[in-house]
Amino acid sequence: MNKITMPKESLIKTANPLILTINGGSSSIKFALFEAGDPLKRILEGTIERIGLSNATFRVKSSNQADNFSRLIAAPDHTAAVGVLMDWIEQHSGLDTLTAVGHRVVHGGPKYSKPQRITSEMVEELQRLSPFDPEHLPEEILLTGAFHRRFPDLHQVACFDTAFHHNLPRVARLLPIPRRYEEQGVRRYGFHGLSYAFLMGELARLAGKESAQGRIILAHLGNGASLAAVHDGKSIDTSMSFTPAAGVPMSTRSGDIDPGLLWYLARTEKMSAKQFNKMVNFQSGLLGVSETSSDMHDLLELEKQDDRAAEAVALFCYQIKKCIGAFAAALGGLDTIVFAGGIGENAPIVRARICDGLEFLGIELKEKRNVANAGVISATTSRVAIRVIHTDEELMIARSVCHALGLGMANEKRKFENATK
Template identity: 75%
Template sequence: MKPNNARILTINGGSSSIKFALFEVGDTLQRIMAGGIERIGLPDTTFRVEGLSQKDDFLRPMTAPDHTVAVVTLMDWIEERSGRDALTAVGHRVVHGGPKYSQPQRITPAMVEDLQRLSPFDPEHLPEEILLTEAFQRRFPDLPQVACFDTAFHHDLPRVAQILPIPRRYEAQGLRRYGFHGLSYTFLMEELAGVAGTEAAQGRVVLAHLGNGASLVAMRDGKPMDTSMSFTPTAGVPMSTRSGDLDPGLGWYLARTENMSVKQFSDMVNFESGLLGVSETSSDMRDLLDREIQDVRAAEAVELFCYQVKKWIGAYAAALGGLDTLVFSGGIGENAASVRARICKGLGFLGIELEASRNTTHAHVISTATSRVAVRVIRTDEELMIARSVSQLLGLYPSTKETEHETISQNTCSGAAAQD
């Protein structure tokens, strides 16, 4: 039985941020609030909320030296605004589910123990995500919490795509290609089926989630065949601060020549590389596009990003035996028309032809009428996907599939590089 005015809070915890959204379950899933605590651990931490009316909006500075302080501030604000019993459930984005978790599940003490053991798989995300679930459990012990795993979408990749070419004994320890951005890809496939039909969604599709974190996935018959991120989210194409794929010998070289430790190498490839490392100025694609005429470093960073994404599209077209649909999403993919154009330039041999005016205006379909490949721009919505998963798992179904996810403009992820 669906409770009256059931409300689902979604939590998306990053290494330096907590993004959240509040959904009300009625005839539809309606987003009634969204916001985030940004730059946790830095002097200029901010707490931002956007509601249904302008009077609900605010942006205020706060002090949050760590995620513990930040989440307490968030929970205090929720209680002050809506009361202790305002929430029906909380859904958490959990980046890594390891080999065990392939579906959204209610969070239990046993699951938390499993996730703690998995922390070495993703030390940049999992510890904070565990902390957030434990904080809500302490404050609201009877409130159902659901974990939605980013790796779940890719859980059943073909075996050839899962295997890492290292000694087989490591496979027993869970070392394999996992893939990430699964919540985004699940949403995009549902949207693609809705706007283009089931036949298109069952065809040969490449989804490109291009944001702060960037990855691609090859789809056939509605199932993932391969994905660019691997055991960790550092692999694949260059990103805002992540390197993407590198020669493994580089680590040993830097250890010998610069006495670089394993931790220093990990920090370099995760936080100092990608667009930031190549440009030496910014991790934000918008900044680099503004500077590329005057700064060759910015120009090379943009060129490298577009070149590498293009290579992955070509590789996946080969793996799929052709291509029917290409979808751009994420902060860069949704908003940077020039990046989309550069990625697609030269891919006419695959049947990709962009219509310049459609691309410039970010139309839903940006390919020409004669293009053999449909090229689409679909705005992703991980928070809505979490809310849907929680609603389905707990039986809080809206009476219709349509969801009012445009009620609040998603300013948290509308910039050209804002979305991980």
């Protein structure tokens, strides 16, 4: 990789600077563009999806309807996909004041706990950490390098998804394996941190600072799903662990399973570690149990006539319910539950099934509010407030960039601090 040199400080003083956020996944790139005002203003957002397949799609949605489009592109890998994105950036006349790029970096390892400018030293450290998360980190490193080569004067900032959980209590982050592995950085890290930080900021805004200091369970339920137990504004436990494959079942990830299964499959099916990793990350979860779809919406439509779909949905809800019970014990009680993510925000029946039977914890849903996807879906008699909050990782990345670069904007700085303190 070319050595990364720091851009000139004067660049961040550009009038109406623009911030591009990049959220790279294993087969997609999500991005958004913000004007760095106070507050931040989202100008457009887009995705490059199905990277590696013949029908990869590039979409942009803007407040200016004339800029909206969706088209098929050739994107056999992330290098080609980001090339298409950078070509579009160069050709778009409205992006001449692009000042910084904020990257969601899934794994920060034991070292990185705050958004930071990307340097050559950081890239070397992230390359060393790649075995921690081989599904995401190599592509994310590739994206930062591609942007530096094409736009060397742009500030680039890494925003770590593990940062929210960086200071987990020792008892929560220790893994019950030989101690020598802890010295290598093997511990519980937790993920979805950008989402959780945003949700905590929104909870403080909507319910007040006192509520945000209470005993809270955040449930980010989407293609990737995890829960976090938060007290006094700090993460005290989370369902994902050393990798994002742990915890509750997800769209294609297994969540927690018996580690002895690897040895069993190695003996009975000659399964390699690589094959096992592929199975638990891409062939399990909702897809593996249903054998039809990894999409919750599809499974809810199929469950009445397909027992496998019904079992996949039931297992998802059951495991999340168990996790809520465990985290309520870790918190010593419960004041608030927040549902977020594609499933958490848009699937009332899933929320209802998760909460059913948890009345002993003081959890009571109001059916009409739940069906309407209202902001507060708990009954007036519920001892626990149950909320649905739309998460926004891209906005959290943009705020993190402003913080890391020392851009002004007092209101946005306050929002960042409220979400990450």
